[in-house]
Amino acid sequence: MNRPRRFLPSISLLSAFEAVLRTGSTAAAARELDLTQGAVSRLIQNLEVQLGRPLFDRHRRKLIPTEAARAYGRDITRALDTIQRASMELSANPEGGTLSLAILPAFGTRWLAPRLGGFLAAHPGVTINLATRLKRFSFEAEGFDAAIHFGVDDWRDAGHMKLFEERLTACATPGFLEGKAIKSIGDMRTLQLLQLETRPTAWEAWFEAQGVAPCPVQGMLFDQFATMTQAAIAGLGVALLPEYLAEPEIAEGRLVSLFTPAVSSVGAYWLVWPKARANYLPLEAFRAWLAAETSAMP
Template sequence: MRIRRYLPNLSLLLAFDGVMRHGSVTAAAQEMGLTQSTVSRLVQTLEEQMGQPLFSRHRRRLIPTEAATRYHADISAALDLIQRGGMSLIANPEGGSINLAVLPTFGTRWLAPRLPGFMTRHPGIMVNLTTRFQPVSFSDEPFDAAIIYHQGETAPDDSLLLFGESLTACASSAFLAANPITQPGDMAGLVLLYLQTRPGAWADWFHGQGAQAVPSGGMVMDQFSMMIQAAISGLGVALLPDYLARQEIAEGHLLPVLQQAVPGRGAYRLVWPRTRAESRPLIHFRDWLAAEVS
């Protein structure tokens, strides 16, 4: 049985959410197509129903309390989930959907080009993608699964190995013409491009070349897409997952440096919460991914 006191009318929650997001009754009213007085009244009604002051009033401004900030975190997640459910029902009433969190570059460069094949095979299932850098909390976020980069020795129980990451160093033709590299020692003093989440990747690459890492400068970036553009512009040598490097090399944007596809430490995995393990759309997506990487 659901207790109605703790389930306010949706209009009350939307007014509260709008004021919290915009920090302004006026902006929330404009977004909702209501008057300021109506939004203020809705917020006041919510406070009365919950028996808690959510804002302090100061010169016609609403200042959220700490309790309001905590409450909004839960309400915002719940509204997102309701919205996703409605979108899925309207867009795909028969086949269900998968809400997938995915690493940005992996999603755009590896997964997205392959998704039409999944849609052709399973036309009733919609895949909703959200890019994420940080780990996903399935208990707090409305995701059915996530594609992650995993470096631990023990694999998550509810997961599917896609492939291990191998590393290929790349640079522009102009950069290599100015800085010829025929052995690892030639990279001393050159600018090496690092990914924020792979601080040890260059050490692994040098080890794979049978050499010690050499003293050099470095630039740290948070996305492979940014690193690729930096390398194309001649800023330095990029260290890329081989699935990205192959594409850039094939398209003539970058050239490989020394031995290609050196084994790295991590792997890409599909992970999911145990509560979603028997979801029919997820099972189909999992089986399709397994076939793709095989």
């Protein structure tokens, strides 16, 4: 691809522009870049000449960025972050590839992390960087190679691979249930039913799977499974947990399940990736490994 030199300013010009835009002054940018204030001013002027338009309005020796410069700056910041990340990854792992993966906190710590050793042993040249994300994001803006997503296969401009459907178990501590006559599903209506922000219809689906009409849900609201699980263990109510979270707690006696365990949830776990990265070798290896791991699940 032919890239006209005019539209490829040097890193020194872009770094000076981004620093002035972020810090608000040439003096602050100069201190950050270890340059003189005059040098930073000249770099900004050279960038404006190269682009053929002003980026700042000059008022009493102050630089006020134009609206166009602010928009341009957002893109330049993302580009500089991408270059820095790529350089760091190359330095850390010059012989292999790096996979930057966004994960859901509970899925990442309780399902994925215990299995990752197998992948890394099979692919010693690949480094995996993990970061948690609770909500959908822009791959272009964030720079991730892939993400673990809960819901349906509707991530825009992305490839999808289904991992497994979520199945939920209602759990509480033996102490919480002691003295409560919970003999039928209807008796659940009097209990505190803990809720998760990202699963607003989970209890409704659970009641329907038990063959009864849903009831109004009363209970604390959480943004993560980890805190909801701890609340249930503390005896604050009944938690609706995925199998991979419920099973260890039940096996160790901290929680017990109520009625039919592991009913189908309202979504599934997916690996998603930007289409432009579909053939990235570390991602291809990770996809193949995940497919083997999930197909071996009972």
